[in-house]
Amino acid sequence: MSAVTYRRPGLVARDHVFQVPLRHDEPAAGQIEVFGREVVAPGNEDRALPWLVYFQGGPGGKAERPLSTSAWLRRALQDYRVLLLDQRGTGRSTPANRQTLAGLSAAEQAEHLALLRADSIVRDAEVLRKRLIGDEPWSVLGQSFGGFCALTYLSLGPEGLRQVMITGGIPTLTGHADDVYRAAYPRTLRKNDAYFARYPEDAAIARRVVEHLAEREVIMPTGEQLTPERFQTLGIQFGQASRFDALHYLLEEAFVGDVLSDTFLRGVDAAVSFAECPLYAALHEAIYCQGAASQWSAHRVRAEFDEFDWTRSGRVNFTGEMIYPWLFEQDPSLVPLREAAELLAAKADWPHLYDLDRLAHNDVPVASAVYHDDMFVDRDQALESAEQVRGARTWVTNEYEHDGVKASPVVLDRLLAMNRGDA
The missing domain is CATH 1.20.120 (Four Helix Bundle (Hemerythrin (Met), subunit A))
Known part of the structure; x- marks a missing residue:
């Protein structure tokens, strides 16, 4: 793990590069790099803040670059040390594209790409969590496909989670x-x-x-x-x-x-x-x-x-x-x-991404914003899935579109309040 720290107005950032297994069930199959950018508000560098990891939308989207601090990040930095995660295959993590995969056969390319779904992303996150903060759980904010990853996280490793917030990202759990x-x-x-x-x-x-x-x-x-x-x-x-x-x-x-x-x-x-x-x-x-x-x-x-x-x-x-x-x-x-x-x-032998029994017995606080008119995620499918997660609370709103969490700090603030029981 390496770290480089720099400052810009409004935040202090530290870049981390981690080695993780390409195949978590077969560590000997090789390693890839996963990049994460740790961000805190100026003056909070040495404070013992809780961590929040941000799962970007996609699939295949690298974490946002804080050129100008988006609404959710401004709100998050009030209380958290934030990790902006470049999901495997994206950004500064070991990339997967026509150039990096050029030396592989089509079958090898497909095999590699199949390892870049939410299950592997979540297992990467668990490696990062343990290396950064040990046994302490952290919070997750999942936007769009990042919300899909959050539900996979609740299925595969809920012990690593303090709370979950999802915006515009509750998928069908069983549908084709x-x-x-x-x-x-x-x-x-x-x-x-x-x-x-x-x-x-x-x-x-x-x-x-x-x-x-x-x-x-x-x-x-x-x-x-x-x-x-x-x-x-x-x-x-x-x-x-x-x-x-x-x-x-x-x-x-x-x-x-x-x-x-x-x-x-x-x-x-x-x-x-x-x-x-x-x-x-x-x-x-x-x-x-x-x-x-x-x-x-x-x-x-x-x-x-x-x-x-x-x-x-x-x-x-x-x-x-x-x-x-x-x-x-x-x-x-x-x-x-x-x-x-x-x-x-x-390909028909895709592994399952969600553990319905584990979700039905969930005890991690979960709050989600369901955008009534979301073009990307179906409202009815999202609400049906949310009902299968024990204790999950949903806020249905037509005030925002799919990018609402980036547009207004109200969205993240509301989700945090819901998980505290204040809304």
Whole structure:
């Protein structure tokens, strides 16, 4: 374990790098590095503060970098020593991407990627906890996929937990990926309705763009082609309040005369590329798999919703977080992982991520924010799952979108109060 300390206005940070087993059930199979950034408020460096570990959303998302302290972190630093964890395969942890996996066969790539799910992430966290604070439990804040990890933590190692807070991240505990996407497509359509109600003139621009892309080859500044279906993936931005309007500002500068502008194409490329987060695409459906294959669930289920077929629908509707097999043919950061992705989609022997009996007998305080209109996590599935966790308390609100915990300190403050019994 190594540590480097530095200061910036509002916080003091210490960087840690840990060696952990690639396979926790087979330590001799090799080691990888996991990175964590310890953060405290100035003046608290030497105080005996309780620890809070932050599980980032994703999958495949590195912990946020505190360029400007987000709402939840400002609140957390009042009481905690925070660990911003780069989950295995991401950020400064040993990365997993087309470059680092290039020397492996497709089967070896798939085998490695399968070790990057919530169960392994939680076991990594337990190694870090024991090395940092020994037998003391710590608190967990899980955002989005981080909430999935928190429930896996409650299933695999509740003795390491003082309390759990979850925001926009309670998954179905027993459902198939098909159940997830059959609920997700209608939610995404409602976000499209809300977007076009706000910007009705954008419907004609979106139609013009998609027809333009269908008629000719359009190359983005990175050298890759923009296709109609890839353009439609910009709807992923509708799920966060901070990004909901981003598509409008792209579309209002879409054309220069009869061609798509460089400004538009550069902005689209930044939004649709998986270069910074390839694991999001490679593992997105795998996070729902327990003893069954996904078989490209989002792709199959999409056929049940003609509204997303722009050639048959009166309006160009944008998709959300869905991952499709053709992404591994069109995105250069994913193309080298295409065969591995096919193997992962066909993999049926995924281990279970949740221990329903252990959750039913849970005695760790659990508080969660369930966003009523969350585009990414289904409200009804979340509430059904929360009922299976003994003592879990839920706060259902339509005041915030999926990124609510980053937007307002009220969210974390409310969850802490719920676990104290003050709310």
